Amino acid sequence: MVGDTPDDFALALIYERLYGKALWIHSDWSPLAPNLTEAGRHGATALSLLGDQLLRLGHAVITTASADKQLLDGIADLILGEETAANDGEGESHSEVPNEASTERRTKLIARRRLLTDTSPQFPARGMLHLAVIDEYSTRMTLPVLEDDQATTFTTTPPPLRPTNTQLDGVDVIWQVDLRIEGSTMPLGRGLHGEQLAAHADAKYETWIRSGNRSVSYESRRYDFIAAGATLEQRLARPRTRSLNLQAWCDAMAGQAGYDTGWSDAGRRAHLLEQMWGSRQAMSADFAHNFTALAKAFVPTGKSTRTAYPEGDGVFITGVGGFLPFSTIRDILVPRTNDDESENDRAARERETRIELDIHLARGVIRRGLMLQCRTCETLSFVPVDDLGQRNRCGRCGSYSELTLQTWRQPANEPTWFYDLHQVARDLIKNNGHAPAWLTAHLSRKPKNYTDCAELNLYQLGTRQSVAEVDLVALVDGTLITAEVKTSDSLEGTAPRRAQAAHKRLQWAAVLQADEIVLASTAAAWESSSITVMRTKMRDAINDRVFAPDRTPRLRLINNLGSDAVTDKYVDL
Helix, strand or coil: CECCCHHHHHHHHHHHHHHCCCCCECHHHCCCCCCCCHHHHHHHHHHHHHHHHHHHHCCEEEEECCCCHHHHHHHHHHHHCHHHHHCCCCCCCCCCCCCHHHHHHHHHHHHHHHEEEECCCCCCCCCCCCCCCCCCCCCCCCCCEEECCCEEEECCCCCCCCCCCHHHCCCCCCCEEEECCCCCCCCCCCCCCHHHHECCHHHHHCCCEEECCCCEEEECECCCCCCCCCCHHHHECCCCEEEECHHHHHHHHHHHCCEEEEECHHHHHHHHHHHHHCCHHHHHHHHHHHHHHHHHHCCCCCCCHHHHCCCCCCEEECCCEEEEEHHHHHHHHCCCCCCCCCHHHHHHHHHHHHHHHHHHHHHCCEEEEEEEECCCCCCEEEEECCCCCCEEECCCCCCEEECCHHHHCCCCCCCCCEEEECHHHHHHHHCCCHHHHHHHHHHCCCCCCEEEECCEEEEECCCCCEEEEECEEEEECCEEEEEEEECCCCCCCCHHHHHHHHHHHHHHHHHHCCCEEEEEECCCCCCHHHHHHHHHHHHHHHHCCCCCCCCCCEEEEEECCCCCCCEEEEECC
16 A cells, blocks of 8 residues: 555555555655655565565555555566566567576566556455454343452353344354443453453353453354354354453453552551442542541540540540540531521531431441440440440459449530541551542542552562552543552652652553553642652653553642642653
8 A cells, every 4th residue: 555645544454454464655664765764775675575475475456545556656666676567478488498587587477467556446355354344233231240359240141243244144254242341340451361351261262352442352253162063153152251340450460460469558448448338439539528537536646635635525545546526526527617606507517417427327437435434443445335234344454334423424414425436447547548538539520430449569479578559540431540649748758769669650550551650649749859750760661661562651640639729730751
């Protein structure tokens, strides 16, 4: 295919798909260009060898959508050589004594007859390897599936869709079956082995399964045992396939690269809280709204009730943390709008707080109970309502105390209910585990399809030796993101540790073939040294071909997480 227009390129691609072999000759690398480039010299060598291949190829056509016949003939002359081009075979002497020179000349003449130049592109049926059928085969259907913590697996296979064109009757054709599972959270493409998509070990032998860029695909033909005399129906493949969730997909991709994956400590905590909330999205939405402020109130910086809650709005127990009454929780979840609050406004705030607090109580994230002091050892402890009785046992000394004024002390009429935050949530807040949840809330705000998984570690295969960690892996409308989330403005405090941290970001991006590497922080801006080391490491990785050719990630910076002024930008390398 000769020419520079989009139509020329499109025709070259069509010929490649239909016949399996095509060559596009652009003027920039044409061997006939006035100023011959290095690409042109390589092209001239390749074309000169094509003449000797024509006897094996059969017929070849030089065509175009934009060039003239003279240019096509020039390419043909280059393929066959000037001597053959000057002699079209007419007047050939049949009485010539065969020798090596005459045999070579006759071979070139035969090749010349098999090389056609035509300014009107043709699509002969002869030699066609692939067919384009106009029929519409796309269909929607409902199939039963099994869903677990790793994948969604078909319990049956979709009925095969066969070409209905009468010209294909009796022709042994193969086609691709594309499956799109609605609601699937598995990244597509990126080199995932097809055997990972088979529902069981034997299914991978039935046919070729692959993870395409737009769907899971398999060939219509079976490649396992087929009995002699089998009908077309019996030769069709019906593999049971599955769609991995994001975490299982990360584990499969890491396995291909020679690694294992597992929860980090922060990831394990986040996963446990996700189960309490019902979903990571629901948990992240609450943390981004007001739950972070509430959780931080349970984890004060003081070492006693007086220093931790100077306003008397909580009780602190050494080694455990804080416990809050309803009034404190109300002022955090539903702050007052003005200092001069009416009784009706307060009642409305308390009702709204009650509704939200009851949801957390039902989830088990927060517990209701009483603060009681042992009559024997005088230890103050929190007793959950599920364990509360008229006589309560001290967890420290084992003594029993009656539920009387001497154990709750004040107020005199009835004890005040206090609330406790689940220990997993306390540990998450202490270790800034809320920051990845803030990033989840930011990334999931606008896209149509979003899923992510909590912090993961990359381990050496077969060991628990951590190689690199990632704070968040997210799939945002098909874009795969690996993220590092900080509550400071720097990756690390020293240059060697910053370089090591940047290298870990690249490891995860290379293993998962990520589209973006995100550096996110609650700080207003990233320190310049952190950005510089990331850019340098990414440029070096690109030069060393660490990333897949079509998966060179972009660097993205997100700042002011947890505020209303989040900034989000890409950085040129």
